[in-house]
Amino acid sequence: MxxxxxxxxxxxxxxxxxxxGKFHGLRNRAYxxxxxxxxxxxxxxxxxxxxPVFDSVADAVKAxxxxxxxxxxxxxxxxxxxxxxxxAGITFIVCITEGIPAQDEAKxxxxxxxxxxxxxxxxxxxxxxISPGKCxxxxxxxxxxxxxxxxxxxxxxxxRSGTLTYQALYELKQQGIGVSTCVGIGGDPVPGTSFxxxxxxxxxxxxxxxxxxxxxxxxxxxxxxxxxxxxxxxKPMSAxxxxxxxxxxxxxxxxxxxxxxxxxxxxxxxxxLREAGVQIGLNPTEAGALMxxxxxxxx
Amino acid sequence: MDLFEYQGKQxxxxxxxxxxxxxxxxTVDEAVKVADASQYPVVVKAQVQVGGRGKAGGIxxxxxxxxVRLHAGNILGMDIKGHVVKRIWVEHASDIDxxxxxxxxxxxxxxxxxxxLSAQGGVxxxxxxxxxPDAIVKLYINPVDGLSEKVARQAAVDAKIPAKAxxxxxxxxxxxxxxxxxxDCDLAEINPLILKPTGEVHALDAKVSLDGNxxxxxxxWAEYSATEELDDREQLAREKxxxxxxxxxxxxxxxxxxxxxxxxxxxxxxxGGTAANFLDIGGGANADQMAAALEVINFDKDVKSIFIxxxxxxxxxxxxxxxIVEAMKRVDLRAPIVIRLDGTNxxxxxxxxxxxxxxxSKLMSKPTMLEAARAAVALANGK
Numbered sequence: 001m002x003x004x005x006x007x008x009x010x011x012x013x014x015x016x017x018x019x020x021g022k023f024h025g026l027r028n029r030a031y032x033x034x035x036x037x038x039x040x041x042x043x044x045x046x047x048x049x050x051x052p053v054f055d056s057v058a059d060a061v062k063a064x065x066x067x068x069x070x071x072x073x074x075x076x077x078x079x080x081x082x083x084x085x086x087x088a089g090i091t092f093i094v095c096i097t098e099g100i101p102a103q104d105e106a107k108x109x110x111x112x113x114x115x116x117x118x119x120x121x122x123x124x125x126x127x128x129x130i131s132p133g134k135c136x137x138x139x140x141x142x143x144x145x146x147x148x149x150x151x152x153x154x155x156x157x158x159x160r161s162g163t164l165t166y167q168a169l170y171e172l173k174q175q176g177i178g179v180s181t182c183v184g185i186g187g188d189p190v191p192g193t194s195f196x197x198x199x200x201x202x203x204x205x206x207x208x209x210x211x212x213x214x215x216x217x218x219x220x221x222x223x224x225x226x227x228x229x230x231x232x233x234x235k236p237m238s239a240x241x242x243x244x245x246x247x248x249x250x251x252x253x254x255x256x257x258x259x260x261x262x263x264x265x266x267x268x269x270x271x272x273l274r275e276a277g278v279q280i281g282l283n284p285t286e287a288g289a290l291m292x293x294x295x296x297x298x299x
Numbered sequence: 300m301d302l303f304e305y306q307g308k309q310x311x312x313x314x315x316x317x318x319x320x321x322x323x324x325x326t327v328d329e330a331v332k333v334a335d336a337s338q339y340p341v342v343v344k345a346q347v348q349v350g351g352r353g354k355a356g357g358i359x360x361x362x363x364x365x366x367v368r369l370h371a372g373n374i375l376g377m378d379i380k381g382h383v384v385k386r387i388w389v390e391h392a393s394d395i396d397x398x399x400x401x402x403x404x405x406x407x408x409x410x411x412x413x414x415x416l417s418a419q420g421g422v423x424x425x426x427x428x429x430x431x432p433d434a435i436v437k438l439y440i441n442p443v444d445g446l447s448e449k450v451a452r453q454a455a456v457d458a459k460i461p462a463k464a465x466x467x468x469x470x471x472x473x474x475x476x477x478x479x480x481x482x483d484c485d486l487a488e489i490n491p492l493i494l495k496p497t498g499e500v501h502a503l504d505a506k507v508s509l510d511g512n513x514x515x516x517x518x519x520w521a522e523y524s525a526t527e528e529l530d531d532r533e534q535l536a537r538e539k540x541x542x543x544x545x546x547x548x549x550x551x552x553x554x555x556x557x558x559x560x561x562x563x564x565x566x567x568x569x570x571g572g573t574a575a576n577f578l579d580i581g582g583g584a585n586a587d588q589m590a591a592a593l594e595v596i597n598f599d600k601d602v603k604s605i606f607i608x609x610x611x612x613x614x615x616x617x618x619x620x621x622x623i624v625e626a627m628k629r630v631d632l633r634a635p636i637v638i639r640l641d642g643t644n645x646x647x648x649x650x651x652x653x654x655x656x657x658x659x660s661k662l663m664s665k666p667t668m669l670e671a672a673r674a675a676v677a678l679a680n681g682k
Contacts, residue, residue: 027613075512075515076515076516099512100512101483101510101512101513101516102405102483102485102510102512102513103442103480103483103510103513106405106410106411106412106442107442107443109410110410110411110441110442110443111443114441114443139612139613140612141612141613141642141643143643144612144642144643159558160558161556161557161558161559161561162556162557162558162612163554163555163556163557163558163559163610163612164556164558164559164562165558166610166612166642167559167562167610167641170610170641170642187557187558189405189407190405190407190410214558216558216561217561218407219407219408220407220408221407221408224408240562242558242561242562242565243561243564243565244565244568245564245565245567245568245574246561246564246577247544247546250544250577251511252544252557252560252561252577253542253556253557253558253560253561253577253579254557254558255510255511255512256407257557257561261425266565282565282569283562283565283566283569283668283669284562284668285667285668285669
């Protein structure tokens, strides 16, 4: 088991013939992901190292039976690409594109919600998702993810930041702790998939025994997660929130990472999570070490 | 990107929102010229991106050219909470019957647009929210549906906007929503939105924050970025295309990834140091990017040590290490570097750094983030 994706997931890459799409699409395939096709309008009939390219997502789905899409197109084209995938019947969309205008994101999110309620969008501006040994969609280096063990305990990871996701994977690998699934939800203001969505899945997943959550300043996603954890999550958790020292009113690299009007501070988020019974590390290493302790107790 | 009031008003005007006749001035003579053209009395307003301008003496009424000369002379160059006034906005002084508040923003929790409207304007909306929360109408708008004049009018009724102002307010709400969406704002706020004795509704102030991600479809924003208040370090970083935010500490920071960079600031703080900046070098971290980053850090005279925090994912440790060695040849650094290189092929990377012949007084490698932070802070504190 894993959440959202597994060894049966069939993936197409929108933008496979572009620099990013080709690089990461081929890496994903090399990891063992079932990459069945690519989409670039006007390049249908070509192939990228044996992966067939189609003119549209609809053509690709028809020919390959794909159910997931990896979107690696520029910001201008991303919103349309997401909706095209949803319309063609793709049910799991990973969009790594950084720099999509917030207005477009809000519109896409609400269009999916209304017209394609069964579609899950991960991102935009996210590193993607990896279920180690089964499926890797996105830009995560597969080799830093420890395979889950059959008897567990295994850890689920959910994070708003790319490099901190890798950091978390790495910390667990150092300790030899297996990972069920690692989800990067992305640092934008309107993510398609939230912490709560992932926590709900991890709670249900029999292969996940504990959860690490990595948040950052801005918005209220961590506070909403804390409420959800209090009511619904029984699996032990550790967390880290980046940006304790970030100055107010500045976007810290990610479009969504901003403290405004005294809201969205790291301290507020840590307090909320702590109150929900989550163990808080003051840096990523500490969160990893806390998880190692938790896992020891589960064995 | 936050706009100055005058830019916000000019932006509003593009969407048909009524604003006072006026103009921007950078000298006293220019101010008089604008005032003469705007009809007296006029208001002379300091253009700074900080609240409390009025209390600080940055907003003055002038009845004639001499008064404009006096006030403009005082306000230009004035320091308001650390912001030096470089420009003033001069506009015809409006007669005010009533003051309202209106804003559109993105509610991240609801993932919808949020209209906030109140018949109590002219004061900080946070103040109203605290004293009399019922005085603020909050309306969530699905971005797929948009805002119709009918819905806007109902919101105005709910906010107890008097009947004589309803039409005017509803019309401006629709225009402001258009500005917010088509104009790609993070925030579009009018406070106060005034009712004049003549019955017209009118934006007396403008607070506009633009979404940087939408810059590609707004070539007209170029003039706004030109006036953005960056310090010299931030200016240099922008020229080099780096994600940089200047801070006031002594440890220069370079990290790959926004989250890791934020985290690096936190860890430096935890071990008793202060960060001089936030700098996300991105995923690649090759020699060119590293050299550019080091140049910007080196430009900051307060920097006493440099903490490079790199986690290799797809970018391998040895590539990062080669990049650093090459960059150090190009930039003559004043401060020593402490590097933490971890992740994919980190050991190979550390070996390259160790065998590059750079003395430890200039480049020190530490295996973990915490140890590296301690070393960098010790160097910065002269220990």
